[in-house]
Amino acid sequence: MNRWIRTRGNRAIFILLLMVAQSARAEEASILIPKGTTRSGDLVVLGKRIFLEGELGGSAVLVGAAHATVSGRIRRDLVLLGADATILRGAVIDGDVLAVGGSLTFEENSDGHPQVRGRVRTISALEAAVLSELETSPLTRGKSSTLVLSLRLFLLFAWLVVSFGLLFLAPRRLLRAADDVPSRLAFLAALGATAILTAFFSVAFALSILPARPALAVGAILLAALVAAKIFGLTVVFVALGRRITRGAPRGSLLFGDPTALAAGVLLLGLLSLLPVLGPLLWGLSSLAGIGVALDAAVSREPRLVLAAS
Protein backbone atom coordinates (compact mmCIF):
# COMPACT_ATOMS: atom_id res chain seq x y z
CA MET A 1 0.00 0.00 0.00
CA ASN A 2 2.78 2.42 0.97
CA ARG A 3 4.62 1.51 -2.22
CA TRP A 4 1.44 2.07 -4.23
CA ILE A 5 0.94 5.50 -2.72
CA ARG A 6 4.60 6.38 -3.27
CA THR A 7 4.47 5.23 -6.91
CA ARG A 8 1.28 7.21 -7.55
CA GLY A 9 2.77 10.24 -5.81
CA ASN A 10 5.91 10.05 -7.92
CA ARG A 11 3.83 9.71 -11.08
CA ALA A 12 1.75 12.74 -10.16
CA ILE A 13 4.90 14.80 -9.58
CA PHE A 14 6.38 13.68 -12.90
CA ILE A 15 3.19 14.41 -14.84
CA LEU A 16 3.13 17.91 -13.34
CA LEU A 17 6.79 18.40 -14.12
CA LEU A 18 6.29 17.11 -17.65
CA MET A 19 3.48 19.63 -18.20
CA VAL A 20 5.66 22.40 -16.83
CA ALA A 21 8.62 21.28 -18.92
CA GLN A 22 6.56 21.19 -22.13
CA SER A 23 5.21 24.68 -21.58
CA ALA A 24 8.68 26.11 -21.20
CA ARG A 25 9.98 28.08 -24.12
CA ALA A 26 12.54 26.41 -26.37
CA GLU A 27 16.04 27.61 -25.75
CA GLU A 28 19.46 26.49 -26.81
CA ALA A 29 20.25 22.78 -26.43
CA SER A 30 23.03 23.13 -23.85
CA ILE A 31 24.29 25.56 -21.24
CA LEU A 32 27.92 26.11 -20.40
CA ILE A 33 29.28 27.88 -17.34
CA PRO A 34 32.96 28.06 -18.27
CA LYS A 35 35.83 27.65 -15.87
CA GLY A 36 36.76 30.89 -14.08
CA THR A 37 33.26 32.44 -14.40
CA THR A 38 30.59 32.82 -11.73
CA ARG A 39 26.83 32.82 -12.30
CA SER A 40 24.71 34.21 -9.50
CA GLY A 41 21.30 32.96 -8.34
CA ASP A 42 19.53 29.65 -8.95
CA LEU A 43 19.65 27.82 -12.24
CA VAL A 44 16.63 25.85 -13.49
CA VAL A 45 17.29 23.58 -16.46
CA LEU A 46 14.46 21.89 -18.35
CA GLY A 47 15.46 19.05 -20.67
CA LYS A 48 18.90 20.37 -21.64
CA ARG A 49 22.54 19.53 -21.04
CA ILE A 50 24.56 21.73 -18.73
CA PHE A 51 28.31 21.77 -18.33
CA LEU A 52 29.15 23.43 -15.05
CA GLU A 53 32.89 24.07 -15.01
CA GLY A 54 32.81 27.44 -13.19
CA GLU A 55 30.83 28.51 -10.15
CA LEU A 56 27.08 28.76 -9.51
CA GLY A 57 26.01 31.07 -6.65
CA GLY A 58 22.67 29.35 -5.89
CA SER A 59 21.07 25.96 -6.47
CA ALA A 60 20.91 23.97 -9.68
CA VAL A 61 17.55 22.32 -10.42
CA LEU A 62 17.37 19.91 -13.34
CA VAL A 63 14.03 18.67 -14.65
CA GLY A 64 12.95 16.11 -17.24
CA ALA A 65 15.57 14.84 -19.65
CA ALA A 66 18.22 17.32 -18.47
CA HIS A 67 21.76 16.19 -17.78
CA ALA A 68 24.46 17.98 -15.82
CA THR A 69 28.17 17.41 -15.89
CA VAL A 70 29.62 19.13 -12.85
CA SER A 71 33.30 19.79 -12.48
CA GLY A 72 33.02 23.28 -10.89
CA ARG A 73 31.29 24.52 -7.75
CA ILE A 74 27.62 24.80 -6.73
CA ARG A 75 27.19 27.03 -3.68
CA ARG A 76 23.83 25.52 -2.65
CA ASP A 77 21.91 22.35 -3.63
CA LEU A 78 21.84 20.17 -6.70
CA VAL A 79 18.33 18.82 -7.30
CA LEU A 80 17.48 16.27 -9.99
CA LEU A 81 13.79 15.70 -10.79
CA GLY A 82 13.75 12.94 -13.38
CA ALA A 83 17.14 14.21 -14.62
CA ASP A 84 20.70 12.84 -14.62
CA ALA A 85 23.98 14.23 -13.33
CA THR A 86 27.61 13.24 -13.39
CA ILE A 87 29.78 14.68 -10.62
CA LEU A 88 33.43 14.78 -11.64
CA ARG A 89 36.42 14.45 -9.34
CA GLY A 90 37.22 18.16 -8.82
CA ALA A 91 33.59 19.31 -8.28
CA VAL A 92 32.35 20.91 -5.05
CA ILE A 93 28.70 21.06 -3.99
CA ASP A 94 28.25 23.02 -0.78
CA GLY A 95 24.62 21.99 -0.15
CA ASP A 96 22.68 18.73 -0.54
CA VAL A 97 22.21 16.55 -3.58
CA LEU A 98 18.66 15.25 -4.04
CA ALA A 99 17.73 12.91 -6.90
CA VAL A 100 14.11 11.88 -7.53
CA GLY A 101 13.65 9.50 -10.43
CA GLY A 102 16.94 10.30 -12.20
CA SER A 103 20.43 8.89 -12.08
CA LEU A 104 23.35 10.26 -10.16
CA THR A 105 26.90 9.22 -11.04
CA PHE A 106 30.08 10.05 -9.16
CA GLU A 107 33.38 9.84 -11.00
CA GLU A 108 35.04 8.80 -7.77
CA ASN A 109 33.44 5.58 -6.73
CA SER A 110 34.01 5.97 -3.01
CA ASP A 111 31.41 5.72 -0.23
CA GLY A 112 31.87 9.21 1.21
CA HIS A 113 31.33 11.37 -1.91
CA PRO A 114 33.90 14.01 -0.88
CA GLN A 115 32.59 16.42 -3.56
CA VAL A 116 29.34 16.93 -1.60
CA ARG A 117 29.54 18.95 1.64
CA GLY A 118 25.87 18.29 2.52
CA ARG A 119 23.96 15.03 2.26
CA VAL A 120 23.23 12.89 -0.76
CA ARG A 121 19.63 11.72 -0.94
CA THR A 122 17.99 9.71 -3.66
CA ILE A 123 14.58 8.06 -3.68
CA SER A 124 16.29 4.78 -4.58
CA ALA A 125 18.54 5.29 -1.54
CA LEU A 126 15.49 5.78 0.68
CA GLU A 127 13.98 2.57 -0.67
CA ALA A 128 17.30 0.80 -0.25
CA ALA A 129 17.41 1.86 3.41
CA VAL A 130 14.12 0.09 4.03
CA LEU A 131 15.04 -2.88 1.86
CA SER A 132 18.38 -3.32 3.61
CA GLU A 133 16.46 -3.63 6.88
CA LEU A 134 14.20 -6.22 5.31
CA GLU A 135 17.11 -8.09 3.78
CA THR A 136 18.70 -8.61 7.18
CA SER A 137 15.91 -11.12 7.66
CA PRO A 138 16.98 -14.66 6.75
CA LEU A 139 13.82 -14.91 4.66
CA THR A 140 14.68 -15.79 1.10
CA ARG A 141 13.45 -13.90 -1.93
CA GLY A 142 10.69 -16.42 -2.54
CA LYS A 143 9.29 -15.89 0.94
CA SER A 144 9.25 -12.09 0.81
CA SER A 145 5.53 -12.06 -0.05
CA THR A 146 4.95 -13.63 3.38
CA LEU A 147 6.84 -10.73 4.92
CA VAL A 148 4.74 -8.18 3.04
CA LEU A 149 1.56 -9.96 4.08
CA SER A 150 2.71 -9.89 7.70
CA LEU A 151 3.41 -6.15 7.44
CA ARG A 152 0.01 -5.47 5.90
CA LEU A 153 -1.75 -7.41 8.64
CA PHE A 154 0.20 -5.40 11.21
CA LEU A 155 -0.87 -2.14 9.51
CA LEU A 156 -4.50 -3.30 9.66
CA PHE A 157 -4.01 -3.98 13.36
CA ALA A 158 -2.66 -0.43 13.75
CA TRP A 159 -5.73 0.94 11.92
CA LEU A 160 -7.97 -1.03 14.23
CA VAL A 161 -6.26 0.29 17.37
CA VAL A 162 -6.42 3.92 16.18
CA SER A 163 -10.11 3.52 15.20
CA PHE A 164 -10.95 2.01 18.60
CA GLY A 165 -9.29 4.98 20.29
CA LEU A 166 -11.35 7.43 18.23
CA LEU A 167 -14.60 5.57 18.89
CA PHE A 168 -13.89 5.47 22.60
CA LEU A 169 -12.99 9.17 22.80
CA ALA A 170 -15.63 10.68 20.49
CA PRO A 171 -18.45 8.13 20.16
CA ARG A 172 -21.33 10.57 19.68
CA ARG A 173 -19.79 12.54 16.82
CA LEU A 174 -18.46 9.45 15.10
CA LEU A 175 -21.62 7.37 15.30
CA ARG A 176 -23.80 10.30 14.24
CA ALA A 177 -21.64 10.70 11.14
CA ALA A 178 -21.94 6.97 10.42
CA ASP A 179 -25.76 7.24 10.33
CA ASP A 180 -25.60 9.37 7.16
CA VAL A 181 -22.94 7.52 5.18
CA PRO A 182 -24.83 4.72 3.37
CA SER A 183 -27.14 6.94 1.32
CA ARG A 184 -24.47 9.43 0.22
CA LEU A 185 -21.26 7.51 -0.33
CA ALA A 186 -20.70 8.65 -3.95
CA PHE A 187 -21.35 12.30 -3.07
CA LEU A 188 -18.97 12.14 -0.12
CA ALA A 189 -16.27 10.49 -2.28
CA ALA A 190 -16.64 13.29 -4.85
CA LEU A 191 -16.36 15.87 -2.07
CA GLY A 192 -13.22 14.16 -0.74
CA ALA A 193 -11.68 14.01 -4.22
CA THR A 194 -12.24 17.72 -4.84
CA ALA A 195 -10.83 18.52 -1.39
CA ILE A 196 -7.62 16.63 -2.20
CA LEU A 197 -7.33 18.24 -5.65
CA THR A 198 -7.88 21.70 -4.18
CA ALA A 199 -5.25 21.07 -1.50
CA PHE A 200 -2.77 19.80 -4.12
CA PHE A 201 -3.25 22.79 -6.41
CA SER A 202 -3.14 25.18 -3.44
CA VAL A 203 0.28 23.86 -2.42
CA ALA A 204 1.57 23.96 -6.00
CA PHE A 205 0.29 27.52 -6.43
CA ALA A 206 1.77 28.54 -3.08
CA LEU A 207 5.12 27.11 -4.20
CA SER A 208 4.95 29.20 -7.37
CA ILE A 209 4.23 32.53 -5.63
CA LEU A 210 5.73 32.24 -2.15
CA PRO A 211 9.22 31.44 -0.88
CA ALA A 212 9.68 27.71 -0.28
CA ARG A 213 9.43 27.76 3.53
CA PRO A 214 6.02 29.51 3.85
CA ALA A 215 4.70 27.39 0.97
CA LEU A 216 5.97 24.31 2.79
CA ALA A 217 4.13 25.45 5.94
CA VAL A 218 0.91 25.77 3.90
CA GLY A 219 1.51 22.27 2.53
CA ALA A 220 2.19 20.83 5.99
CA ILE A 221 -1.01 22.36 7.43
CA LEU A 222 -3.13 21.07 4.54
CA LEU A 223 -1.51 17.63 4.72
CA ALA A 224 -2.09 17.40 8.48
CA ALA A 225 -5.73 18.40 8.00
CA LEU A 226 -6.23 15.81 5.24
CA VAL A 227 -4.56 13.05 7.29
CA ALA A 228 -6.74 13.86 10.32
CA ALA A 229 -9.83 13.95 8.08
CA LYS A 230 -8.89 10.61 6.54
CA ILE A 231 -8.40 8.91 9.91
CA PHE A 232 -11.71 10.20 11.30
CA GLY A 233 -13.65 9.63 8.08
CA LEU A 234 -12.31 6.18 7.37
CA THR A 235 -13.25 5.13 10.91
CA VAL A 236 -16.80 6.33 10.20
CA VAL A 237 -16.82 4.37 6.93
CA PHE A 238 -15.64 1.25 8.82
CA VAL A 239 -18.56 1.60 11.26
CA ALA A 240 -21.10 2.17 8.48
CA LEU A 241 -19.83 -0.85 6.56
CA GLY A 242 -19.66 -3.05 9.66
CA ARG A 243 -23.25 -2.18 10.64
CA ARG A 244 -24.37 -3.82 7.40
CA ILE A 245 -22.64 -7.02 8.42
CA THR A 246 -23.75 -7.09 12.06
CA ARG A 247 -27.25 -5.57 11.77
CA GLY A 248 -29.02 -8.88 12.45
CA ALA A 249 -27.18 -9.48 15.73
CA PRO A 250 -29.51 -9.36 18.77
CA ARG A 251 -28.69 -7.24 21.82
CA GLY A 252 -26.53 -9.18 24.24
CA SER A 253 -24.84 -11.27 21.53
CA LEU A 254 -21.12 -11.07 20.84
CA LEU A 255 -21.69 -9.34 17.48
CA PHE A 256 -24.00 -6.60 18.81
CA GLY A 257 -22.81 -3.00 19.02
CA ASP A 258 -20.88 -0.38 17.11
CA PRO A 259 -17.39 -1.38 18.37
CA THR A 260 -18.03 -4.80 16.82
CA ALA A 261 -19.34 -3.12 13.65
CA LEU A 262 -16.14 -1.08 13.51
CA ALA A 263 -13.99 -4.20 13.83
CA ALA A 264 -16.07 -5.98 11.16
CA GLY A 265 -15.69 -3.00 8.82
CA VAL A 266 -11.91 -2.86 9.28
CA LEU A 267 -11.61 -6.60 8.72
CA LEU A 268 -13.79 -6.59 5.59
CA LEU A 269 -12.29 -3.51 3.92
CA GLY A 270 -8.78 -4.31 5.13
CA LEU A 271 -8.79 -7.86 3.86
CA LEU A 272 -10.32 -6.75 0.55
CA SER A 273 -7.51 -4.18 0.26
CA LEU A 274 -5.01 -7.05 0.14
CA LEU A 275 -6.41 -8.10 -3.25
CA PRO A 276 -4.23 -7.01 -6.18
CA VAL A 277 -5.44 -3.99 -8.24
CA LEU A 278 -9.02 -3.98 -6.90
CA GLY A 279 -7.88 -3.78 -3.27
CA PRO A 280 -5.91 -0.51 -3.45
CA LEU A 281 -8.65 0.98 -5.65
CA LEU A 282 -11.30 0.12 -3.07
CA TRP A 283 -9.18 1.46 -0.21
CA GLY A 284 -8.47 4.66 -2.16
CA LEU A 285 -12.18 5.26 -2.87
CA SER A 286 -12.99 4.60 0.79
CA SER A 287 -10.33 7.12 1.81
CA LEU A 288 -11.86 9.75 -0.50
CA ALA A 289 -15.28 9.04 0.99
CA GLY A 290 -13.73 9.22 4.45
CA ILE A 291 -12.36 12.71 3.81
CA GLY A 292 -15.81 13.73 2.54
CA VAL A 293 -17.40 12.27 5.68
CA ALA A 294 -15.02 14.24 7.90
CA LEU A 295 -15.84 17.48 6.06
CA ASP A 296 -19.54 16.70 6.38
CA ALA A 297 -19.13 16.14 10.13
CA ALA A 298 -17.17 19.38 10.43
CA VAL A 299 -19.94 21.50 8.88
CA SER A 300 -22.78 19.50 10.42
CA ARG A 301 -25.44 21.60 12.13
CA GLU A 302 -26.94 18.78 14.16
CA PRO A 303 -28.17 19.92 17.57
CA ARG A 304 -26.24 18.58 20.53
CA LEU A 305 -29.46 17.85 22.43
CA VAL A 306 -32.44 16.32 20.66
CA LEU A 307 -35.81 16.40 22.41
CA ALA A 308 -38.32 13.76 21.42
CA ALA A 309 -41.56 15.08 19.93
CA SER A 310 -44.48 14.67 22.27
Add this chain to the structure above:
Amino acid sequence: MTARVMAHRPFAPWEVRRARAWRAPALAAGGLLTASLVVFLAPLWSLGPQTALEMWARVMAAGTTAGLPALLAAIPTLADALGAVLSGTPGARAALAGALLASGATFAILARRLSRRPSRLARAVAGTPRG
Protein backbone atom coordinates in the same frame (compact mmCIF):
# COMPACT_ATOMS: atom_id res chain seq x y z
CA MET B 1 -43.50 -4.96 26.71
CA THR B 2 -40.75 -2.96 28.44
CA ALA B 3 -38.41 -5.93 28.19
CA ARG B 4 -39.09 -6.27 24.45
CA VAL B 5 -38.48 -2.58 23.85
CA MET B 6 -35.27 -2.71 25.88
CA ALA B 7 -34.11 -5.76 23.95
CA HIS B 8 -34.65 -4.07 20.58
CA ARG B 9 -33.24 -0.63 21.35
CA PRO B 10 -30.26 0.33 19.18
CA PHE B 11 -26.72 0.67 20.42
CA ALA B 12 -26.26 3.99 22.23
CA PRO B 13 -23.02 5.99 22.09
CA TRP B 14 -22.54 5.87 25.87
CA GLU B 15 -22.43 2.06 25.67
CA VAL B 16 -18.87 2.23 24.27
CA ARG B 17 -17.82 2.69 27.93
CA ARG B 18 -19.06 -0.81 28.74
CA ALA B 19 -16.42 -3.50 28.64
CA ARG B 20 -18.96 -5.96 27.23
CA ALA B 21 -19.13 -4.04 23.94
CA TRP B 22 -15.41 -4.61 23.34
CA ARG B 23 -15.20 -8.42 23.56
CA ALA B 24 -15.52 -9.12 19.83
CA PRO B 25 -13.37 -6.11 18.80
CA ALA B 26 -10.61 -7.28 21.16
CA LEU B 27 -10.81 -10.72 19.55
CA ALA B 28 -10.53 -9.14 16.07
CA ALA B 29 -7.51 -7.03 17.07
CA GLY B 30 -5.85 -10.01 18.72
CA GLY B 31 -6.58 -12.09 15.63
CA LEU B 32 -4.92 -9.60 13.29
CA LEU B 33 -1.85 -9.25 15.49
CA THR B 34 -1.58 -13.01 15.88
CA ALA B 35 -2.01 -13.54 12.13
CA SER B 36 0.78 -11.02 11.43
CA LEU B 37 3.05 -12.77 13.93
CA VAL B 38 2.25 -16.29 12.74
CA VAL B 39 2.72 -15.47 9.05
CA PHE B 40 6.11 -13.91 9.81
CA LEU B 41 7.38 -16.24 12.51
CA ALA B 42 6.45 -19.59 10.99
CA PRO B 43 9.54 -19.82 8.75
CA LEU B 44 11.81 -18.29 11.45
CA TRP B 45 10.75 -20.29 14.47
CA SER B 46 13.83 -22.52 14.18
CA LEU B 47 15.96 -19.46 15.18
CA GLY B 48 14.31 -19.47 18.60
CA PRO B 49 11.29 -17.47 19.83
CA GLN B 50 13.24 -14.47 21.12
CA THR B 51 15.29 -13.96 17.95
CA ALA B 52 12.23 -14.46 15.77
CA LEU B 53 10.18 -11.94 17.79
CA GLU B 54 13.00 -9.40 17.73
CA MET B 55 13.22 -9.83 13.97
CA TRP B 56 9.45 -9.28 13.63
CA ALA B 57 9.54 -6.10 15.74
CA ARG B 58 12.50 -4.76 13.78
CA VAL B 59 10.96 -5.45 10.38
CA MET B 60 7.59 -3.95 11.40
CA ALA B 61 9.36 -0.81 12.67
CA ALA B 62 11.42 -0.61 9.47
CA GLY B 63 8.37 -1.18 7.27
CA THR B 64 6.25 1.47 8.96
CA THR B 65 8.59 4.26 10.07
CA ALA B 66 12.19 3.75 8.85
CA GLY B 67 11.92 5.74 5.63
CA LEU B 68 10.01 8.60 7.24
CA PRO B 69 12.88 10.63 8.81
CA ALA B 70 14.88 10.53 5.57
CA LEU B 71 11.81 11.54 3.57
CA LEU B 72 11.01 14.40 5.97
CA ALA B 73 14.61 15.61 5.74
CA ALA B 74 14.41 15.65 1.93
CA ILE B 75 11.16 17.65 1.77
CA PRO B 76 12.64 21.19 2.25
CA THR B 77 15.14 20.65 -0.58
CA LEU B 78 12.40 19.26 -2.80
CA ALA B 79 10.12 22.21 -1.96
CA ASP B 80 12.95 24.62 -2.85
CA ALA B 81 13.42 22.86 -6.17
CA LEU B 82 9.72 22.70 -7.05
CA GLY B 83 9.34 26.36 -6.09
CA ALA B 84 12.23 27.31 -8.37
CA VAL B 85 10.79 25.27 -11.25
CA LEU B 86 7.22 26.58 -10.86
CA SER B 87 8.18 30.21 -10.40
CA GLY B 88 10.75 30.08 -13.20
CA THR B 89 8.48 28.52 -15.81
CA PRO B 90 6.37 30.90 -17.88
CA GLY B 91 2.69 29.99 -17.84
CA ALA B 92 2.92 27.62 -14.89
CA ARG B 93 1.52 30.14 -12.42
CA ALA B 94 -1.49 30.93 -14.62
CA ALA B 95 -2.14 27.23 -15.31
CA LEU B 96 -1.98 26.44 -11.60
CA ALA B 97 -4.24 29.37 -10.75
CA GLY B 98 -6.78 28.10 -13.31
CA ALA B 99 -6.63 24.56 -11.97
CA LEU B 100 -6.96 25.81 -8.41
CA LEU B 101 -9.93 27.96 -9.38
CA ALA B 102 -11.67 25.04 -11.12
CA SER B 103 -11.14 22.53 -8.33
CA GLY B 104 -11.87 25.13 -5.63
CA ALA B 105 -15.13 26.13 -7.33
CA THR B 106 -16.23 22.48 -7.64
CA PHE B 107 -15.35 21.94 -3.99
CA ALA B 108 -17.25 25.07 -2.95
CA ILE B 109 -20.35 24.00 -4.90
CA LEU B 110 -20.33 20.55 -3.28
CA ALA B 111 -19.68 22.02 0.18
CA ARG B 112 -22.52 24.50 -0.30
CA ARG B 113 -24.86 21.66 -1.16
CA LEU B 114 -23.67 19.94 2.00
CA SER B 115 -24.31 22.95 4.22
CA ARG B 116 -27.80 23.47 2.76
CA ARG B 117 -28.84 19.92 3.59
CA PRO B 118 -31.50 19.93 6.30
CA SER B 119 -30.40 18.63 9.68
CA ARG B 120 -31.04 15.03 10.65
CA LEU B 121 -33.70 16.16 13.11
CA ALA B 122 -35.51 18.15 10.41
CA ARG B 123 -35.36 15.17 8.04
CA ALA B 124 -36.63 12.85 10.73
CA VAL B 125 -39.54 15.19 11.54
CA ALA B 126 -40.37 15.60 7.84
CA GLY B 127 -40.37 11.83 7.37
CA THR B 128 -42.47 11.03 10.46
CA PRO B 129 -46.02 9.99 9.54
CA ARG B 130 -48.62 12.08 11.36
CA GLY B 131 -51.22 10.09 13.25
